[in-house]
Amino acid sequence: MARVSKISQAPPFAVEKTLTRLGENIRKARLRRKLTREAIAEKIGISRYVMADIEKGKPTTAIAAYIGALWVLGLLDQMDKVADPDFDLEGKTLEAARSPKTAPKRKTLSDDF
Amino acid sequence: MARVSKISQAPPFAVEKTLTRLGENIRKARLRRKLTREAIAEKIGISRYVMADIEKGKPTTAIAAYIGALWVLGLLDQMDKVADPDFDLEGKTLEAARSPKTAPKRKTLSDDF
């Protein structure tokens, strides 16, 4: 990517862990299916070298390559829940606090009628 | 990436959908938290332009940028289940067929004792 970003160059532990595990998971899924890297790479139009990078969890590799590998392996559906707004409790709470669904309680009873 | 790969240049619909939704989800989570792109970008060491790319679901953007954004938003844990070997039914089935846990049934009863 040119001028490699901090997050790629020195990812925090949690990010690095997520990437390496994702790579390991993809590798395991591939081996279980008895597929070669080249076979998967060819299907999504990348080289076997990038496929190797993916299995290492390389931070700078294009996200489409990762997603494509998952797609070929039939493991894409599990991506749908990532950052799903419906399950973002924190976000929902903050939103609700700003735009309450029910009218805020009045200090005193309305006396204009 | 140089020589942009096919999967990035012309992703299949399922891949494109996954990316755009991921971007939308990240955007929604950011807005709910009342954070600016610049605020998130600065925390993970990318520019606001890349943060904009992420919210568009740009295929060629480094995966670490996406994962980093999820990390800042506190939405990283949902990545852990992606391609989790324990939930890869297809893979488990194939593996089991090759290396059966229980000994395969003998054609005839063992008569050597």
Next chain:
DNA sequence: ATATTTTGTTTATTTAAATCATCATATATA
């Protein structure tokens, strides 16, 4: 309404991601 902040768009520059070739080293398969 006015000021401020955030986001969108464009252009130019930098530099590393992706490819390819090659050889070494496993890891199957006959």
Next chain:
DNA sequence: TATATATGATGATTTAAATAAACAAAATAT
């Protein structure tokens, strides 16, 4: 066993991803 296939590692080349500056347009705040 030998043979074929798959993976690992290195270096050179290509080219587009990421940045930055500048200005416009929206959105938000005062």
